[in-house]
Amino acid sequence: MAKTPAVIITGIAIALLVIYGADVAAGVNVDGEVGEQGDGFLQMDHMTRGLGLGGPAMVLPLIAYFISRNDSSKGLGGMILIAGILIVIGGVTVIGMADPSEAEETTRNPLMETVPLLVVGGIQMGLGVLKIKKS
Numbered sequence: 001m002a003k004t005p006a007v008i009i010t011g012i013a014i015a016l017l018v019i020y021g022a023d024v025a026a027g028v029n030v031d032g033e034v035g036e037q038g039d040g041f042l043q044m045d046h047m048t049r050g051l052g053l054g055g056p057a058m059v060l061p062l063i064a065y066f067i068s069r070n071d072s073s074k075g076l077g078g079m080i081l082i083a084g085i086l087i088v089i090g091g092v093t094v095i096g097m098a099d100p101s102e103a104e105e106t107t108r109n110p111l112m113e114t115v116p117l118l119v120v121g122g123i124q125m126g127l128g129v130l131k132i133k134k135s
Helices: 005-028 048-067 074-097 098-106 110-133
Strands: none
Touching: 005 048, 005 074, 048 074, 048 110, 074 110
8 A cells, every 4th residue: 555655765765875875976086085075966065965865865764664564565675675775885984984083183983973874774774674574
């Protein structure tokens, strides 16, 4: 019953994550460092990109799971699993690209800022696996 809207919003979430990752990749300099604010093809700073693309991409698969929790669908479960994997990959990439000297200067801890991404990605992966097993 609610499977079709759930598949659509999960597809939107995956598209947002792919666009997010492509925009970040387009803003990476030759030496592997992320460029200045506004680099990338969307010309957004990291906060705007995160709120506009990342936020909805983290929430939409959760909504999709709960509106379709009584419907069985391996395809939807796989899509939710893919969204979770993309979020975890993004979080691990942020941790891997972090510059320890910059973290000391700005008192920002990239690991602590990325933990919520890893948690949400892990929850989505778990819900995707659960959806697949229930099908």
